[in-house]
Structures are given as structure tokens and as C-alpha cells.
Amino acid sequence: MNEASQNGAPAAPGAILAALAGNPNSGKTTVFNNLTGARQHVGNYPGVTVEKKEGHFRHGGRDVHVIDLPGTYSLTAYTPEEAVARNVIIEERPAVVVDIVDASNLERNLYLTTQLMELEAPLVLVLNMSDVARQRGHAIDVKRLSALFNVRIVETVGHRSEGMDQLKDAILEVAAGAAAFSPAPLHYGDDIERELAALTAVVGREGADTTTCRPRWVALKLLENDEVVRAQASARMSQPQADALMAAVRAARDRLAAKLGDDAEILIADRRYGFISGACQEAVKTTVESRHSTSDRIDMVMTHRVLSIPIFLAMMYAVFKLTFTLGEPPMGWIEALFGWLGGVVAGGWAPGSESLLKSLLVDGIIGGVGGVIVFLPNILLLFLAIAILEDSGYMARAAFIMDRFMHQLGLHGKSFIPLLIGFGCTVPAIMATRTLETRRDRLITMLVAPLISCGARLPIYALIIPAFFPAAWHARMLWIIYLIGIGLAVVCARLLGRTLFRGESTPFVMELPPYRWPTLKGIAIHMWERGQLYLRKAGTIILGVSVIMWALATFPRKQTFEHDHEAQVAAVAVLVLDDAEKGRRVAEIEQARQAEELAYTIAGRIGHALEPVLAPLGFDWRIGTGLIGAFAAKEVFVAQMGIVFALGEAGQDSTALREKLRANYTPLQAFCIMLFCLVSAPCMATIAVTRRESNSWKWALFQLGGLTALAYVLTLIVFQVGCLLGLGAR
Template sequence: APIVRTTGHKSEGMEGILEAIILVAENKISFNSQGVKYGQEIENEIKIIQDLLEKNNKIPGKHGTRWLPVKLLENDKDIRDAVNSPEIDNQIEKSVAHIEKITGESPETSIAAGRYGFISGACQEAVRSTIEIRHTVSDRIDAVLTNRVLGLPVFLGLMYLVFYLTFTLGDPPMGWIEDFFAWLSGAVAGLWPEGSDSLIKSLLTEGIIGGVGGVIVFLPNILLLFLAIAILEDTGYMARAAFIMDRLMHKIGLHGKSFIPMLIGFGCSVPAIMATRTLENRQDRLTTMLVIPLMSCGARLPIYALIIPAFFPQALHGTMLWIMYIIGILLAILSAKLLRKTIFSGESVPFVMELPPYRMPTVKSVFIHMWDRGKLYLKKAGTIILGISILLWVISTFPKLPESEIKQFESEKQMMQEKITDNEEKNKYAASIESRFAEESLRYSIAGRIGSFIEPFLKPIGFDWKIGTALIGAFAAKEVFVAQLGIVHSVGKVEEDSETLREKLKSTYNPLTGFCIMLFCLISTPCMATTAIVVRESGSWKWAMLQLGGLTIMAYIFTFIAFQAGRILGIGI
């Protein structure tokens, strides 16, 4: 067969290889069909199993007669279940024992070695490359990036750079989107006469635009973070990050392989928990699964992006974001250590990792990865968050204040207008009365009553009933916290010149409360999707409930310590 030059990540040579495949398929050119040979002992066992499969008519139509015995020797669970023959299972056990006795290795190891040997030989005959030069360059880079002393500081420095750029580059487009939704809210409100209390107007401006718009505003930050992660993944650095953390992970009873799902957790906890399937040891897998939500996922970034600019100077934006991510990593490591010392005590499995060569990421690949993740965020905003925002608007709007109380506010407003002649003073008092009316209306609603009920439990950690109602919504999806804050702080305030949510938060709370909000949202119970995937992957509600309760208690304790310490020391108040 012809040798076709290709470059996979640049999509070069794809047409040539397709033409060669067609020619071979149509028998227009000859080719060597010599397959991979695994050594005499394994080949003998493959033949025995192959004959047994044919004898028992146990070869499904879509599988090759040679491929099936190889997969059975590799202990492929799905294939063994598909064959489902006690006689064949018995023969496989005999074959595995024989191979291990003769070769001193498991069939999986021997078969993998055979494949790599075949690939290596084929590459030596057909591929021309500068692999030695590339390996030399890779070795030189690794001498710094995976150095026992320099590796961790470089990793932390790269993380800081990512978060600094996420805020610095994301701020201008975020402002444009914020201005657009402010204009849209005012334009929609303008469709009704001034002073109108239409429920449809309130739903559109406060529920949908205020809720969903408040989440979409942070799309630039989300895209920039995912862009940076995609670049680090495509260059091969993420594998080095796991290697760097291996020594530290061993000290807590895990290994570097557990850090890979934790790194994926920076994007989303759901695929991160699914990635724990690569861990052979069930104790390692469950431990990693339970601590993954402590890694700041993309859903928490909108909360950080809302709170940090509201309470901290611009020079500290990147630093504060970096601190939140580091706190999450440290708490995950400490929690894993505790779990391995108590519930999941035992030895960890040794970890040997093959570091891929460094590669120059392509623009196409990086942007595909970034957009795939960003698209999921937008889809979530347009479906789950939209639905929850409407639900939260309903419970934040109903029931309405009793007619007697509404008339009391109207009477007070009328008296004020008759007594005060100065227009500036009149507008000031009118705004004050409207603000009190909006707050009392919200307190009287279902959300307000729930928030008021839990407020005594939240006061020791610096939260009021409004933050409490937002935390309830965050149980469904973390981004909803931002949406609900937008709803509760915009009720009755849909004018074009109304304050932004950040300005409202800044005038209501202090930096200490802002930090405690981020800390609580970082540690507290994961979203419903994460809980569901933990149930599925662990096979039990027990571990999901342990995670749910444990993280909620842990969030309260750490936030209580942070708030009370800050209050006593006078920090951020």
C-alpha cells in the first residue's frame, strides 16, 4: 500500500489517505495484511479461544474472529458479558494463568507491548521525523516544568496568569454585555406606561432579563478560562501538572492519576467525576469523586466575577480569583487525606504515567474545545437557568402584599408629595418609600419567607435573608445564585438608570461578606447534576448524601470561622 504523509492535528493529507483506503478496499492495489503478532505463547492461546468460540457459535457478526479472543484475554468486561459462556470463561482463566506463568506478565501488558512494538517498527520503516530533536527539547522543558523544586511554583504561577488574564481581558466585553442587558431591560420596561405594575413586565425585566442576563454577562470570563485550559491541555502541560502533584497526592493516600479528574473539575464536576473511571482502586475512585466539587468549576466563576469587582480593587482581581482556586485545591487535598485516614483507609495503587510530547496547539483545536464548553454554558443559561429564574421570580413575587399595606405605602407617598415642594427632595423620599415597599413585598413573598426563616442560621456567617434565598436557588445550579441575586435586588427597580447589581451589592454589604459568599459557594453542596452523577458512578445514594451533607456542614464551619475572625480582627468590614 502507498505511504501517505499526514499531519493529524493540522488535517493535512486527509484526502490522500482517503484515496488510498478506497484503492485498497477496491483491490486496485496490493497491501501487506500482516497483523500484530503477540508472541508464540499468546498466539497459541488466541487460537485455542478462537476455535472454542467458533465451535460454540459465540462470535457476534460485527466482531472479527481474531479481535474477539484478544479482547477476552485483555479482560474486556463488555465483551465477556456479550459472549456470556461459562465454558469460554473457564478457558480464558486457564489461558491467562498460562501466559502469566510463561511470560511473567499479564496478557494486557504483553498485548499492549506487542501493539507498541508493531507501531514502533512500522513508524521506523515509514515515518520521517525530527523525533530525537523534539525529545531533546521536551526533556529540556521538562527539566524546568517537572522539577521537584520549580515544578509546583511554575504550576501556581501559570494558574495565577490564567486567572489574571481571565479578568483583565474579560472585563471590557463583560461591560458591553452588561450595558446591553441594562438597555434591553429599560427598552422592555418602556413598552408599558410609567408606573405600571404589570406582571408580564416584571417577569420579562426582573425574571428573564435580570436572571438569565445576569448569568450570560460572564460568558467572556468563562470562554477565556476554557481557552486557557484548552491551550494547557493541547500543549501537554496538564499531564505534567498531574505528574507534579504525584508526590503530594501520595502523601494523602492517592496518586497523580487522581489529580487528572480534579483538574477536569475546573471546567465541570460532571465529566470530572466520570473521569474517575480511569482509577482502578475503588477507594481511590470514591475519595476523588467526593472531593472533586471542591475544585472551582465553571459555574462558580460567575459568582467570583460578580463579587470580586464589587468589593476588591482592580489590582487584586486576579489575585483574589487565584486565592479562591487555591483554597479549593487545598481543601480538596485535606478532605482526601481525612477520607483516606478514616472511611477509605488502605494502600494506594502505584502510578506510572507516560508524559506525552509537547505540541504546538492549533487555533482550530483550541477554539473548538473552548466553544464546546462555552456552548454548554449558554445552553444551560437558555434552558435550566431560564426555567429556574422564572420559578425564582414567581416565588419572589407571590403572594402580593395585603391590600391594606399597599394602600398604607400609597398614602405615605401621597402625603409626602403634598408636604414637600422641592422636586429633588420629593424624588429622594419617593425613591426611599418605593425601596421600602419593594423590600417588604419581597419579604412577604414565598422566597422572602424562606429567607427570613433561615436568616438566624445565616447571620453567624454574615449573610442576610436575601443571600439566603439566592443560596436556595444555587442548590439546583451554582450560576442561579447570580440570577437570584439579580432578581431580589431588582424588584421594583427597572429604570434605565438603575444601579448595576455590583453597585447594589457594594452599597449593601462589605468586602468580608463578599469573601464569605465566595467561600461558602466554593465549598457548599454541588449542583443537582453533580449529585445525580455521583449516585450513578458510585452505585449508591449513600455517597451522594455523604457528599451533600458533608460539604454543606464544611462550608458553614469554614465560612463561620472566616467571618467571625474577620469581624474580630476588623478585616474587610
């Protein structure tokens, strides 16, 4: 994990290392935000999709470096989050582990505490949301609880920043003299303790690697059948030693199962909960018992048998509207700003001059940066909506309501939001997969999200459909295209679930946290984090690819043209015509020159070179060139087609371009273009964001290759079958 801390903000020398642990929904993030403020750094743990958040603060003259561990309920190796949290504690040996506990849900939250105690980490227990606990009539005897767990306890109210100074004091105190509060491991009852003692002896005797953790902990994990610990423990052993250890583990597990009638891991969990339940009985007095909490009452409506679905749909409509409708004006401003900037920079050169630097600056860099920033309003607004949904507790209800439906599609209930956002734009859709907890669900959703037809593909359909299909079919064609996308997404999700991700179990088991008011600060930090991550990590890739795309469409520059365009322009100039007509003819010549130039560039040549490959799909080199442009952004296809047909940068409503298309292609070919654009290689921004969110190039390239291959095969079938059926005729 050293490697990881090098990636992150490095801790100042002499700083105290503190790790924040706690259940999801325990208010851990709020406490982290309160402690560190804006001094945060977000990254990824190497090799997993788990986020690494770090920050620091100064208190009492000491620097404290804080790692916010992923929120977990336990410390098994079954989920990457839990494995990561455990590894940080074992390998980075924080001076203090701050365990944040929801005081209003004490029993379940203390379960993690018992496991932190087993790791014999120096603990500070934070009873967060102690105000809610009091409201619910739980009076917690802090002294008693502190004595029972032998830990330092601090009471806080995260969303009101109460108790933060006491917490900081406690961190320094425990870091200074951890011995005073070193929690002892639990006693598991005679039967388990006997096996544990025997196994601890075997672990020591057979020379298991216990440099980082104690033999008793290793023995306990082995008894719990923890695969990671098993692999680590036997790493330095000879085969017979490892076999002896595993035989001892199996025998111990069998004996316990025979005697106590359950698997050892269940028995151990049972004892932990038993200890907690006893401790709570002693230290917590419940004065009022309310049968229905406020949360339950809200849920009577929100997850009502009939009302819940319309409410859910209304919420989703609001999220979509907020993200895209409200995002549209700022996107327009950003585009206008960069257009203006490009104009200003271009103004530095004499009109008509062909400077390479100008082209690089205006088309490559300013265009590229604009192309990155233009997504920002959508991303910020989407994460505003997601932060509200998540922090309020509605997100879990949305999954609860939709899971049946989504599960049948091979997805998780929470996949609904990313896929819905995909109708607007795939980039924020992929970022929204962050709400999914398991690697499997996240990756599947991420991989199929580009199949949901995004807004940028609409100009392509808007150009082609009116050009080829009768007016009565316009709406229907559009529906067909969208439905094909949805259908393919479902098929691919199921296929991926049964092939690549087969056997990865995905327990749905999920907490429905009590409803809470989201805090402004929490939402602001969440939005800021996402926006910053997008710009820093995905933005740089998008910018780089933009420049490459610019180079592809610029080089090599044609020096000698087949037609002498300048001579033609000169010839027009001497003709006896009115100025308007002259202007039109000069424009035509200029457009022809552009077309010739594009054909000469690498993009044009790739288009030509691809012609034999694309011919079975019914595509010529012009479409090939357009598709290469579409990789930069889908809507670029329209402009690119305008250029190759020597019409200049045409828009989606250009009737001239439609006529050209109609003259050159059949409706079958037109349909194939739309199909290919729908399915094929998502735009580079999508690839960049997938790379960032999956934390690996492998998945990004798999998405690119897989979708392009799928598009090729589908279009091939449609075109060839269509031709056989005689649909290819003009």
C-alpha cells in the same frame, strides 16, 4: 451505540461511515478538523463522560460521515475511552477505520494498529507528522510497511493540511473494496497460538455471542482477562457453559504463566511490540541519531529542578490573569448591553405601571439570558489558555511538576488548573476538568471545585466583614474564609477518594508529548466548541432556572398591603417639605413596599418556612430569603438582603445595609453567614455545568445536596459551639 448516533448528527443515507482512531497527541484532532472543517458536532456517549465528536465531508461524489474516536493507546476495557472506541468499531462497523499514527513515534503508535488489525477492521494507516519524522532522521519505507501490515498507508502533515486529498481518496478506495486490504491478525508465537486455537474452539462450542466479533478475537480478549468481553461472551450462555468457558480460560492462562513466566496479557502485549519492533527494523532506517531533541532541550528549563516551579507559577498566574482580567471588560459590556436592553423593553410600558409581562421579560428572560452570556468571555479565554497549554505539550509538564503535591491532596497533577480557576469562577473551573483523563479524577475535582471561594462570593464578604469586624481583622478574616474553603476542598477530595471512588485505580502513567506549536485553527475550533457547548447545554438549564427563580421572587403578588403605601405617599406629597426630602421619604415607602412584597412571595415564604430549620444556625427568615436568592448567583445575596431590610437594591458598599446588619446580627452570626455562603449549594450555573460535564443529573444533585448538607452541619457546629463559648453575645 445506535442510541448515541441518534443523538448526534445523523449520517445521511448512503454515506460512508469512517472512524478516526489514534493515540492521544498523534495529531488526530488536527486531521479531523482538516477533513471536516467546521461541519462538526460534539456530544456525549450515553452514560459516560467521554465526548463524541462527529463531522462529515464530501469527496468524489460521496458523503463521508466521520466519527472522531477518543484518543487511546490501546483497546482494553480499563478506561471508558478505550471501551467506547472499541464499541464503536465493533457495533457500528465503520466501513473504514482510519488509524492516525505519529510517524515520529512509530513503535508506540503502531501498538494500537495491531489491535485494530485484530478486530479485522478495514484500515487506512495515516503516517501523520511525517515531516517531523524526516527531521529526526527516520526514513520510513512506506511500501515495505504497507506490505508488512497489509494496510493502505497515507503520509500526511496535519498542521499544514498536506496529504488530505490522498487520505480522502484512500478512505473511498478502502470503503469500496475493503477486501484488497484486510489486515490479518498477528501471530503470537507457538505457545500462545496453541492456547488461542483451543480457546477459540471452546468459544465456538459453548455458544459464546460472536455475532459482532470473531471467535478468535473473543478468545484473545478472554485470554487477556478482559472483563467486558467475559461478561458479553457469557451473556447468552447457560451457567455450566459459562463455567466451562471460564475454566478453560483460567487453565490456559495458568499454563502460559507457568511456561512463560508472565501473565498472558503481558505476554500478548510483548508479542505485539515484538512484531512492531521487527517491522520497524525492516521498514524504518534511522540516518541521524540525535541524543537530545528540541523537546528535551526545552524541558531542560521547563521541568528543571529549581526553575520549573517559578515558571509553572508564572504560567498559572498568566492563565488566571488572561481569563479574568482580560475577561472583565467584555463581561462589563455584556452586563451593560443587557441592562440597556432591559431598559429599552421596560420603556414600552408606562412608567410606574406593574405589568407582569414586563417583569417576566426584563427580570426573568433578559436577566436570565444576560446571566448565561456573561460567563462566555471567561469560558472562551480560559479555553484559549487551556488549548495553548494542551496543544503545546505544557499541560502534561504541569501535571508532572505538580503531581506530588496534588497527589497528597488526593487529586491528580492536572487538577491544579481547574481548582485555580475556581478562585475566579466555578463555572469555567468545572469546564476545565475536561483536561483530566480518568472519571475518578474528573468527578472528584468537579465535586470539590465549588468549595474554592469564587469571585462572586467576594461581594458577600465585602459587605459583611467591614460591618462586623475591626479594620485590623479585615484582611485576616478574608484569608480565613478562603483557607477554610481550600481546606474543606482537600478534606472532601480525600474523603471522596476513599469512599465513593475507592478502588478505582488511577494510573498516573502519562506521555510527555514533544513540544509543538499550537495551530491557530486548532485553538479557534477548541474555543468555539467549548463556547457552543456551554451555551447550548448549560445555558438552557441556567436560563430555565433563572425564570423559575424570577417566578419564586415574584409570585404570589401581594394585592392588599399591611400599610396603605399609596396613602402614605399621598400624605408625604401634601407635607410642607422640600423636594429632596419628599423624594427620600417616597423612596423609603417604596422600599418598605418592596420588602413586604418579597416577604409575601414564594421565596419569602420559603425563607419564613425555613426559619425553624435555619434557627439553629443563627439565621432568621431574612437570611433564608437571601440564601434562596444566592442560588441564582452568589452575589444576589447582597441585593436580596438590601430588599428585605427595605433599603432597595443595596450594593456591597452600602453603609446603610451594614448598619442594619449590625443592628440585627452578632459577629458570630455574620461569620456563620459567610461560612454558609462559602460552603453551601453552589449557584445554579455551577449545577448546570456539573450536570453537563458529568453527563448526569445524579452527580449534579449530589454536589448540590452534599455541599448544602456540609454547610448546614459546619455552620450548626460553629454557631452552637460559638454560643456555648459566649461568642454569640452582641
